[in-house]
Amino acid sequence: MTFQEITNKAKSEWEALQRGSYIVIGTATCGRAAGALDVVDAFNKELGRRGLEVPIIKVGCTGLCYADPFVTISKPGSLRVAYANVTQDTVPRLVEGYVAGDDPCLELALGTVEGGGRETIVIPELPRFERELRLILRHCGYIDPENISHYIANGGYGGLEKALRMSPEKVIAEVEKSGLRGRGGAGFPAHRKWELCRKAGSTLKYVICNADEGDPGAFMDRVVLESDPHQVIEGMIIAGYAIGAEQGYIYVRSEYPLAIERIQIALRQAKELGFLGDNILGSDFGFQIEIAAGAGAFVSGEETALIAAVEGRMSTPRPRPPYPAESGLWGKPTLLNNVKTLGYVPLIIERGGDWFGSIGTEGSKGTAMFTLAGKVVNSGLAEVPMGTTLRELVYDIGGGIAKDKQFKAVQIGGPSGGCLSETLLDIPIDYDSLREAGSMMGSGGMIVMDEDNCMVDAARFFLDFSTKESCGLCTMCRLGTMQMLHILEDITAGRGKIEDLDVLLALAEDVKMGSLCGLGKTAPNPVLTTLRYFRDEYEAHILEKRCPARVCPELTVYYILPDKCDRACEHCVLTCPTEAIKGEKGEVKIIDQEKCSKCGTCLEVCPPEYNAVVKLSPVSLLPSSNSLAKEAKK
Amino acid sequence: MITEDQSSQAVAEILGRYKKEKKNLIPLLQEVQTRLGYLPRKALKEIADFLKMPAVEVWGVATFYNQFRFVPLGKYHTTVCMGTACHLAGGRLILEALERELGIKVGETAEDGNFSLGRVACIGCCMLAPVVVIKDKIHPKMTPFKVEEALIPYNQEARGESIEGKTKSKG
Numbered sequence: 001m002t003f004q005e006i007t008n009k010a011k012s013e014w015e016a017l018q019r020g021s022y023i024v025i026g027t028a029t030c031g032r033a034a035g036a037l038d039v040v041d042a043f044n045k046e047l048g049r050r051g052l053e054v055p056i057i058k059v060g061c062t063g064l065c066y067a068d069p070f071v072t073i074s075k076p077g078s079l080r081v082a083y084a085n086v087t088q089d090t091v092p093r094l095v096e097g098y099v100a101g102d103d104p105c106l107e108l109a110l111g112t113v114e115g116g117g118r119e120t121i122v123i124p125e126l127p128r129f130e131r132e133l134r135l136i137l138r139h140c141g142y143i144d145p146e147n148i149s150h151y152i153a154n155g156g157y158g159g160l161e162k163a164l165r166m167s168p169e170k171v172i173a174e175v176e177k178s179g180l181r182g183r184g185g186a187g188f189p190a191h192r193k194w195e196l197c198r199k200a201g202s203t204l205k206y207v208i209c210n211a212d213e214g215d216p217g218a219f220m221d222r223v224v225l226e227s228d229p230h231q232v233i234e235g236m237i238i239a240g241y242a243i244g245a246e247q248g249y250i251y252v253r254s255e256y257p258l259a260i261e262r263i264q265i266a267l268r269q270a271k272e273l274g275f276l277g278d279n280i281l282g283s284d285f286g287f288q289i290e291i292a293a294g295a296g297a298f299v300s301g302e303e304t305a306l307i308a309a310v311e312g313r314m315s316t317p318r319p320r321p322p323y324p325a326e327s328g329l330w331g332k333p334t335l336l337n338n339v340k341t342l343g344y345v346p347l348i349i350e351r352g353g354d355w356f357g358s359i360g361t362e363g364s365k366g367t368a369m370f371t372l373a374g375k376v377v378n379s380g381l382a383e384v385p386m387g388t389t390l391r392e393l394v395y396d397i398g399g400g401i402a403k404d405k406q407f408k409a410v411q412i413g414g415p416s417g418g419c420l421s422e423t424l425l426d427i428p429i430d431y432d433s434l435r436e437a438g439s440m441m442g443s444g445g446m447i448v449m450d451e452d453n454c455m456v457d458a459a460r461f462f463l464d465f466s467t468k469e470s471c472g473l474c475t476m477c478r479l480g481t482m483q484m485l486h487i488l489e490d491i492t493a494g495r496g497k498i499e500d501l502d503v504l505l506a507l508a509e510d511v512k513m514g515s516l517c518g519l520g521k522t523a524p525n526p527v528l529t530t531l532r533y534f535r536d537e538y539e540a541h542i543l544e545k546r547c548p549a550r551v552c553p554e555l556t557v558y559y560i561l562p563d564k565c566d567r568a569c570e571h572c573v574l575t576c577p578t579e580a581i582k583g584e585k586g587e588v589k590i591i592d593q594e595k596c597s598k599c600g601t602c603l604e605v606c607p608p609e610y611n612a613v614v615k616l617s618p619v620s621l622l623p624s625s626n627s628l629a630k631e632a633k634k
Numbered sequence: 635m636i637t638e639d640q641s642s643q644a645v646a647e648i649l650g651r652y653k654k655e656k657k658n659l660i661p662l663l664q665e666v667q668t669r670l671g672y673l674p675r676k677a678l679k680e681i682a683d684f685l686k687m688p689a690v691e692v693w694g695v696a697t698f699y700n701q702f703r704f705v706p707l708g709k710y711h712t713t714v715c716m717g718t719a720c721h722l723a724g725g726r727l728i729l730e731a732l733e734r735e736l737g738i739k740v741g742e743t744a745e746d747g748n749f750s751l752g753r754v755a756c757i758g759c760c761m762l763a764p765v766v767v768i769k770d771k772i773h774p775k776m777t778p779f780k781v782e783e784a785l786i787p788y789n790q791e792a793r794g795e796s797i798e799g800k801t802k803s804k805g
Contacts, residue, residue: 029757029758029759030758030759030761030762032772033759033762033765033772033774034762034774065761066761068761213758214755214756215756216716216717216718216755216756217717217718217719217756217760218756218758219756219758219759219760222758254664254701255754255756255757255758256758292660292661293660293661293664294699295660295663295664295699295700295701295702296699296700296701296755297698297699297700298755309660310657311656311657312655312656312657312658312659312660312695313656313659313695314694314695314698315698315699371760373718373719373760373761373763374718374719374722374723374760374763375722379719379760379761380761411718414718445718447718447719447722447760449722453722458722461718461721462718465755469755471698575779577731577734577735577778577782578734597730597734598727599727599730599731599778600724600727600777600778601777601778601779604777604778604779605779
């Protein structure tokens, strides 16, 4: 089949679908965790019961993870309506109302869905869509990731078809014109790697897609691979053509089983239609892709460590040069790009480098993709033009801080990034501004913290992660981070000394200097940025033995306010896992501090009309009347 | 429980499908673990012999990566997500609650073989933080109190089966 025939067939299949009603349900991992598969079952049951034959399309994720399970009902000639947080119980209502009837069930609706096709879908009722520009996400949650026709009907593989009509040099020139920089974190210009590989004198070359998204709190790559894997595959094939490689590997975490499954399906379908294999689309060019499933090591995200993992060795980095572009997998020139970097490639070829270069800022072109999680109202994924401010991302797209709490910090880039304070919310998101602020773009994980989060504890958390994930090769990374962690543990436990802060700063410099790869070089960033922007919290822990956010267990106690305690209620007494709460019915309940494990169950179960349980820090705030607990014990 | 012979048989069957190339080491370890639930020492030796590699090198690779386990897991393997979002939402309290409820520490398997407890760096379900995965089912937005509730059906199932097991052995 020629490309034209393949496209025509896919389009007629897609158009046939549009002529009838159909139901779209987000079934990426995030949707599944929220119960999307139960919703699929409920729809099947309800449609079956009513004898309705309406197709259900299982798509990936629209990025509105907070709205999962997310359902869209399309009807020819009527509005396409999106429903958030659908449950099994609301399914019969939706089927009766809008699938069988003409009532769009507005009380359950999130908004109407517009757009689609080659452009992204838009829900105009949600203000976030004014800020967003979806390139990588344009098909996510819109097409069936397990059906290649959906991708092709919406413009898919058009970039590859065009690239094959260009010379490899011209393809690289187009990437150069676009100004595309690597989305893995460091932001190295993509075309420079491509050029180096192209010029490397070897007949055997490789393309590796880095999908080892190890940053805790980031899940963009997972969503892209689960929702629209073909754009990444298409990008890899174009990259292979440009540099002269015939073999590609996708290195993906085994923690992402659904992503692996969907890539497998996508690879099989691409092969069947001749986008992979020999003589792709009738050309002389042949390309194969295999999956390499990572076995779990954060350091594998570093390119030389990743190559070691694909070769079946311990994933430790090695000094560069030689760069992988000269000597990579099995000593051959290897192009290593991140999922998103490769995902942009088909669009850049199809629409032109100038088009891509017109989006974003001077030094950072295109869009940035972030996962928003933590204390924001609308957690999920967002894709915005480079240069958008952090404030726009957190407030306009993320909907601000949940539960009317006070914003404290936004953490970008995971264990390699930093915590930025409110004063920095107006800096534009681009590689250089973030680096100046002491953070980095990283893989794009963004965690929002509020007044209830302790910044010293956050720094300790990231350092604990880096210590565990250090491969052990460099002394400073292996032991220096460990020493820093011990100091932070002391501070959070109230054993810190004020001179520790200087030791931390000195150690941080040493670890940066003495580490070979990005993991070690950036591991001190969370400590450095929290010290820079939240030094007062460190000082409170050290000088006053006080945790301002009342998080650190050694510096915090739970206390039941006697005048608020209902006395007749026994919720806390009955649920306390360590039986630390005493008090007969009709008496004020008292926490035995020696038995209390500080699990917070009492705070959770105390009915909101009393709100009698509070956390106090420093521990010395505990009223002496609480010593009654000891008497109660007797 | 799989006997040693059965385990060797399974490993031999898996090895038969692979080429003797070093790059297959990690896929082999992954497949053997999927089949047996963990990596017994004997299986590691068999893989080393197959790939003509020193056993210590196989051990080095296997212990380097987080995915590999060297003790059998419980019937209901429970993992607590320790990602950033889960940590900030109280992941540590959830882990402590599970340790208390199950009577085991992270990395351990209970004596009756029903539960084992592990931690994972991040499963990418940050909007549902904190999350716990019990036997592949994700339990979202956990609290120390909800941990207890979440375990009830598994405990019931475990008790139900062991009662059945007893009657069978009697009969």
